[in-house]
Amino acid sequence: xxxFEDVTKRYRDGTVAVDELSLEVPNGAITVxxxxxxxxxxxxxxxxxxxxxxxSGRITLDGQDVREIDPPTLRRGxxxxxxxxxxxxxxxxxxxxxxxxxxxxxxxxxxxxxxxxLLDLVGLDPGLADRYPFxxxxxxxxxxGVARALAADxxxxxxxxxxxxxxxxxxxSLQDELLRLQSELRKxxxxxxxxxxEAVKLGDTVAVMRVGGRLAQMAGPAxxxxxxxxxxVREFLGRDRxxxxxxxxxxxxxxxxxxxSDLVTDEDGRPLGWRTAxxxxxxxxxxxxxxxxxxxxxxxxxxxxxxxxxVDEEGRVRGVAGRDAIDELLAEYAPPxxxxxxxxxxxxxxxxxxx
Amino acid sequence: MNWLAGFxxxxxxxxxxxxxxxxxxxxxxxxxxxxxxxxxIAVPLGMLIGHTGRGALLVVVAANAARALPTxxxxxxxxxxxxxxxxxxxxxxxxxxxxxxxxxxxYEGVRGVDADLRDAAYxxxxxxxxxxxxxxTPVALPLILLGLRLAAIxxxxxxxxxxxxxxxxxxxxxIDGLATKxxxxxxxxxxxxxxxxxxxxxxxxLLDRAVVSPGVRQVR
Amino acid sequence: MTDEPLVRxxxxxxxxxxxxxxxxxxxxxxxxxxxxxxxxxxxxxALPLGLACVRWRWLYQPTAALMNVTYSLPSLVLFSIFLSxxxxxxxxxxxxxTFFALAVLIPAVVDGLASVPDSVRQSAVAMGFRPARRLxxxxxxVAVPVVLAGLRVATVSSISLVSVGALIxxxxxxxxxxxxxxxxxxxxIVVGIALIVLLAVxxxxxxxxxxxLLTPWSRARRTA
Numbered sequence: 001x002x003x004f005e006d007v008t009k010r011y012r013d014g015t016v017a018v019d020e021l022s023l024e025v026p027n028g029a030i031t032v033x034x035x036x037x038x039x040x041x042x043x044x045x046x047x048x049x050x051x052x053x054x055x056s057g058r059i060t061l062d063g064q065d066v067r068e069i070d071p072p073t074l075r076r077g078x079x080x081x082x083x084x085x086x087x088x089x090x091x092x093x094x095x096x097x098x099x100x101x102x103x104x105x106x107x108x109x110x111x112x113x114x115x116x117x118l119l120d121l122v123g124l125d126p127g128l129a130d131r132y133p134f135x136x137x138x139x140x141x142x143x144x145g146v147a148r149a150l151a152a153d154x155x156x157x158x159x160x161x162x163x164x165x166x167x168x169x170x171x172x173s174l175q176d177e178l179l180r181l182q183s184e185l186r187k188x189x190x191x192x193x194x195x196x197x198e199a200v201k202l203g204d205t206v207a208v209m210r211v212g213g214r215l216a217q218m219a220g221p222a223x224x225x226x227x228x229x230x231x232x233v234r235e236f237l238g239r240d241r242x243x244x245x246x247x248x249x250x251x252x253x254x255x256x257x258x259x260x261s262d263l264v265t266d267e268d269g270r271p272l273g274w275r276t277a278x279x280x281x282x283x284x285x286x287x288x289x290x291x292x293x294x295x296x297x298x299x300x301x302x303x304x305x306x307x308x309x310x311v312d313e314e315g316r317v318r319g320v321a322g323r324d325a326i327d328e329l330l331a332e333y334a335p336p337x338x339x340x341x342x343x344x345x346x347x348x349x350x351x352x353x354x355x
Numbered sequence: 356m357n358w359l360a361g362f363x364x365x366x367x368x369x370x371x372x373x374x375x376x377x378x379x380x381x382x383x384x385x386x387x388x389x390x391x392x393x394x395x396i397a398v399p400l401g402m403l404i405g406h407t408g409r410g411a412l413l414v415v416v417a418a419n420a421a422r423a424l425p426t427x428x429x430x431x432x433x434x435x436x437x438x439x440x441x442x443x444x445x446x447x448x449x450x451x452x453x454x455x456x457x458x459x460x461x462y463e464g465v466r467g468v469d470a471d472l473r474d475a476a477y478x479x480x481x482x483x484x485x486x487x488x489x490x491x492t493p494v495a496l497p498l499i500l501l502g503l504r505l506a507a508i509x510x511x512x513x514x515x516x517x518x519x520x521x522x523x524x525x526x527x528x529x530i531d532g533l534a535t536k537x538x539x540x541x542x543x544x545x546x547x548x549x550x551x552x553x554x555x556x557x558x559x560x561l562l563d564r565a566v567v568s569p570g571v572r573q574v575r
Numbered sequence: 576m577t578d579e580p581l582v583r584x585x586x587x588x589x590x591x592x593x594x595x596x597x598x599x600x601x602x603x604x605x606x607x608x609x610x611x612x613x614x615x616x617x618x619x620x621a622l623p624l625g626l627a628c629v630r631w632r633w634l635y636q637p638t639a640a641l642m643n644v645t646y647s648l649p650s651l652v653l654f655s656i657f658l659s660x661x662x663x664x665x666x667x668x669x670x671x672x673t674f675f676a677l678a679v680l681i682p683a684v685v686d687g688l689a690s691v692p693d694s695v696r697q698s699a700v701a702m703g704f705r706p707a708r709r710l711x712x713x714x715x716x717v718a719v720p721v722v723l724a725g726l727r728v729a730t731v732s733s734i735s736l737v738s739v740g741a742l743i744x745x746x747x748x749x750x751x752x753x754x755x756x757x758x759x760x761x762x763x764i765v766v767g768i769a770l771i772v773l774l775a776v777x778x779x780x781x782x783x784x785x786x787x788l789l790t791p792w793s794r795a796r797r798t799a
């Protein structure tokens with residue numbers, strides 16, 4: 001566990017980047033620091049691996065004050081991913097990934113074998129191993145950055161706006177990849193971003209920071225969306241909080257009824273559309289096992305007749321849910337008046353993520 | 356062209372203490388000595404200044420001074436002050452004029468390394484020295500080599516002029532030819548020095564190929 | 576020579592303007608002309624050539640290679656080679672120095688035009704500038720700082736290099752070095768070095784000033 005105890009960073013010119021920050025980063029989960037520029041989120045992150053030293057207060061890593069650890073030694077035990085990947089241009093991809101193993105004195109063969117393993121883990125073609133960074137796309141470089149950070153299997157991973165410099169489609173796939181990796185690896189990850197959607201998508205816990213380096217609110221993403229602590233957090237979260245919150249409610253409990261006869265399917269039982277006088281009309285599908293209530297609602301809205309089609313992993317029809325069935329769940333989990341958030345689990349929250 | 360044929364066709368120019376082989380060897384000797392001393396001073400200094408950011412003013416001053424200082428004037432003054440007839444003092448201006456290009460380019464090379472790259476290197480847990488030698492130096496290498504190349508050319512050039520103050524080497528053909536109005540020797544000597552300068556240039560192209568990582572070369 | 580002072584002021588006073596061709600003021604004048612002509616010629620040639628290299632990219636590689644080779648040749652070598660064509664005249668110094676100036680100025684013009692941000696060029700096109708007008712009104716002004724940086728290097732180098740011409744009897748202030756050497760007399764040498772460095776600093780300063788006047792926007796950006 002990483003703890004911040006009254007941590008302050010004041011620069012020589014008097015600017016306070018981080019002001020009396022106290023929080024706990026739980027093990028094996030993703031904690032996101034999010035806020036507008038100048039809120040001290042990156043400074044806070046960089047104080048963990050001592051790229052910056054705090055002016056006062058204490059940061060501990062599993063109970064030990066990081067100030068007591070020699071910085072290079074500390075850093076070799078913490079993965080670090082930055083925005084532009086920061087790959088070494090003069091070294092091949094495989095050697096970039098093996099940087100920390102080499103530093104730790106592993107022999108070359110073992111380090112390279114480990115690097116190849118990691119390339120595979122982050123979804124990169126092993127054929128890229130002997131390329132140089134300039135030969136890779138931005139998204140690929142960022143994957144190499146993640147692989148490099150994981151090379152020595154550090155329990156902690158610090159990620160400083162790692163996906164900000166790539167286009168939205170690549171960013172979404174990198175985010176999904178990170179969630180997939182995390183479900184396997186269960187690292188303690190501190191992730192810095194200015195993008196609240198990214199924070200809500202990735203974070204088990206989200207720490208919203210405000211300019212001047214103060215913590216505004218720290219909570220799970222669902223709680224954050226339902227119960228913003230103040231106007232600043234509310235404004236920062238932006239519009240559509242209600243709809244976005246549905247992403248954190250599983251569609252498992254949506255009451256399904258058997259598919260009516262006007263739902264046309266192919267021979268394998270995959271839906272093709274609704275039969276109408278004019279021909280086939282549009283339909284929307286969701287998978288109750290893996291999707292959220294938001295996806296179910298979306299499927300209903302996409303269907304010509306307002307009825308969402310539930311499918312299994314193979315895409316075969318399992319049943320249908322009308323808006324009434326979805327409304328029942330909405331009434332239960334997201335009542336009109338803002339009440340306490342139910343214990344929405346994070347299971348199946350990542351829409352569209354391969355799980 | 357007749358002059359060239361006259362110069363290179365003359366058997367007397369190919370042997371003896373003022374034959375082409377001896378003069379070439381002399382030229383190489385002085386140049387190599389001055390170049391090595393300059394490199395030993397300027398490369399570490401440039402790396403240090405680039406890495407720490409301290410002393411950048413020195414680099415700016417050196418760069419400007421090197422361009423403005425007249426080679427011939429410096430040679431004449433230093434040799435007169437030190438006493439005519441000794442070789443070592445002649446090396447001083449050669450070294451002085453070779454230091455700035457190496458210093459400036461090494462400094463620029465190290466300083467110009469992407470801040471993200473430095474950050475990543477420290478973040479991975481490299482120590483200061485490891486960051487300098489394993490990250491900054493390889494990435495700055497093309498510029499360091501450029502500085503060394505410019506310095507080598509500068510040394511070959513200054514050594515030619517230095518024949519005027521009594522240094523041996525290929526410059527002798529030019530200087531002596533001018534004094535005796537034997538213009539065939541002047542042009543012949545000039546062609547030899549030109550060939551040497553181009554050979555140095557070419558040697559650095561090969562060196563660049565051999566030691567610069569393809570990953571870095573492509574970026575530039 | 577140990578008791579000989581570095582500078583004899585009375586010698587300077589006597590020789591500053593003695594009316595002859597070896598007067599310091601005459602040498603200075605000569606030096607200025609021989610140093611600035613190559614830069615002037617260089618600029619006149621480098622502008623169209625640089626533009627051509629930008630317009631037809633394939634031209635740049637061979638031009639740059641040729642300039643690189645030229646620049647690696649010692650000035651004395653080029654003087655010696657031109658001696659066989661132009662004899663012991665000023666041209667034997669001015670022509671090679673023009674090549675040196677070109678070697679600096681052509682890349683400066685090309686880099687300068689390359690330094691025009693694509694967004695600037697695109698918006699000029701989008702606003703309806705025709706190519707010639709765009710070059711004159713948008714691209715060249717934006718390229719001025721880089722071209723001037725090259726001009727500073729070329730000017731200072733040229734001022735310093737002229738003195739090597741003294742070895743073929745055409746060196747402006749460089750002739751003072753020969754004079755000092757032959758008479759084992761420090762003063763002319765020191766005066767020569769000092770005047771050349773002073774001239775270089777002065778010319779450089781004027782060019783910096785010119786840049787400030789020509790590109791007021793770049794100064795504003797620097798202080799911002």
